[in-house]
């Protein structure tokens with residue numbers, strides 16, 4: 001198998017945020033896509049070990065912020081290479097609580113969705129969460145980041161819990 005073939009799949013880059021009764025948390029994810037339009041449903045694949053996974057399972061709500069091309073690597077590192085089990089991520093991000101109660105990360109966001117958990121599918125290491133979109137807003141007209149741009153132009157890396165991680 002030529003594992004480099006997987007790198008030809010296109011994605012964007014997002015912050016998925018959710019909460020537990022006592023705290024807010026979020027993480028970077030590239031595996032976001034729209035699966036239906038009426039009603040609008042968005043899917044994301046989240047590693048079972050992530051704190052964000054636990055938050056979505058508990059609260060049944062999550063938000064997805066679409067990151068812009070100018071998002072700094074340090075910001076992606078804070079949410080994508082650190083876990084909320086060790087650091088309080090929301091102390092260093094700008095956010096607001098949306099109409100359904102989910103935390104929405106605003107830094108470098110060109111827009112966001114607020115979702116209620118509709119369905120989930122166990123895929124061994126990850127869970128694919130399907131969220132029914134309850135709110136969607138555009139924040140800026142900046143270009144969204146693509147996964148390709150993140151790797152090739154910004155020199156970004158993939159974290160080992162990302163579904164797209166390739167062991168070398």
Ligand SMILES: Cc1cc2nc3c(=O)[nH]c(=O)nc-3n(C[C@H](O)[C@H](O)[C@H](O)COP(=O)(O)O)c2cc1C
Pocket residue numbers: 025026027028029030031032045046047049050051052053076079080081082083084085156157158159160161162163
């Ligand atoms: C570029 C990039 C893409 C990522 N994509 C995903 C993804 O789609 N799904 C996932 O579960 N983790 C993904 N991750 C890894 C999580 O962001 C990472 O495991 C994070 O530390 C989880 O944080 P938490 O434990 O606070 O939830 C990605 C990381 C990076 C840097």
